[in-house]
Amino acid sequence: MVESSYISYVRLRDNKNNMNKKEIIYLDMDGVLVDFGKAIENFFTLHPHLRERYKTHPDHIQGLFRNAPPMEGAIEAVKKLAESGKYELFIATTAPWGNPMAAMDKRFWIEDHFGNLFHKKMFVTHRKDLLMGDYLIDDRTKNGAGDFRGKLLQFGTNWETNTVNQFPTWESILNHLL
Ligand SMILES: [Mg+2]
Numbered sequence: 604m605v606e607s608s609y610i611s612y613v614r615l616r617d618n619k620n621n622m623n624k625k626e627i628i629y630l631d632m633d634g635v636l637v638d639f640g641k642a643i644e645n646f647f648t649l650h651p652h653l654r655e656r657y658k659t660h661p662d663h664i665q666g667l668f669r670n671a672p673p674m675e676g677a678i679e680a681v682k683k684l685a686e687s688g689k690y691e692l693f694i695a696t697t698a699p700w701g702n703p704m705a706a707m708d709k710r711f712w713i714e715d716h717f718g719n720l721f722h723k724k725m726f727v728t729h730r731k732d733l734l735m736g737d738y739l740i741d742d743r744t745k746n747g748a749g750d751f752r753g754k755l756l757q758f759g760t761n762w763e764t765n766t767v768n769q770f771p772t773w774e775s776i777l778n779h780l781l
Pocket of ligand 1: 631632633634635741742743
């Protein structure tokens with residue numbers, strides 16, 4: 604049977620779309636874009652009297668996420684990924700439930716460091732396994748990251764097990780993806 608010209612057209616269109624289709628990358632924040640460890644250190648240096656109060660749950664410190672320093676090389680690397688034109692980038696971050704302002708702080712942090720790059724491209728979730736996409740760059744397997752259905756690129760150092768992950772630096776990520 605001869606294919607109708609409409610079906611041929613749809614096939615051609617879909618092939619073209621697939622060829623132009625960018626792969627989707629989700630970026631975790633703490634331990635990937637944000638140097639969370641250093642942020643805690645800086646806070647306790649400035650406010651030593653609060654160390655006892657927050658030592659078991661530093662993620663509840665008000666404003667901690669707003670002024671945290673970026674991970675080494677993170678900002679430049681993300682800009683390179685964006686400029687490559689190969690990927691569509693999204694933020695996938697978990698904001699502590701007991702510190703609701705953290706989600707807002709994180710959104711401002713992204714804008715401070717990336718301008719409009721992630722405008723309306725931010726997922727705040729405890730279930731990263733439900734995200735659809737090709738890559739997740741995350742330092743841990745918590746909050747669904749370990750069950751992400753694309754490829755998990757485990758970044759940096761795992762502070763819980765004190766082991767170096769498969770992609771210890773942003774340079775190693777760029778070597779893999781570009
Ligand atoms: Mg993390």
